[in-house]
Amino acid sequence: MTKLNFDITRLNVQDLLPQRVPFIFVDSVLALDPDQKNCVTQFLIKKDTLLMDQGYLSEGGLVENIAQTCALYLGIYNKYILHKEIQIGFIGAIKKFAIFELPKQGDLLSTNIQITTEFGDMKIVNGTIKCAGRDIAHGEFKIAIGNE
């Protein structure tokens, strides 16, 4: 069983993401299980959040929220478990992406990612976004890990 010996909720996500403010769509990590290969993050939709459309977070914002949750999992895994440099991941493909509801400013999102398959530098990740306990979006992401 792999354990992280610090409070993961206190991590500064900006230290682990390649993206920079204001293009940040995750506020904090709520949970991460290296053995189960999953991670849960939280994001409050703010007045100045990018990718908003008429007060609602757009599809692009939801995709970015899941992608950044994947990036955080991989960043934490590389830095604190493998003790390696953080690698940059790229979205290779998105399949079966479904949106049931667009969240609005003031909504708090909880995003869960689960790595289901790994082959070399490729990963298949299932991502689900919840808002107020409801599933509002989910999809399957293929992530390619860069070598630089």
Add this chain to the structure above:
Amino acid sequence: MERGKIIETINLFLIEEIEIEEDLLNEEALLKEDLGIDSLDFVDVVVIVEREFGFKIKPEEMTDVKTLGAFYDYIEKKVNS
């Protein structure tokens, strides 16, 4: 498991999911050059093999698997070992 069943399963997946034309599927076909299966596609192949044949492909075992025939051979060997 018979080789014919393995070929049928793999080919059906390549045609329906990766959208490779059936005419291109022959044992001499090179996975990358002739069939255009890149690493993004191949991770889906890994999933289908695990689901249909019950084992996980290891990247290091694929080093010498260049053709579709060699891939059938690899699966046949794994499922019958």
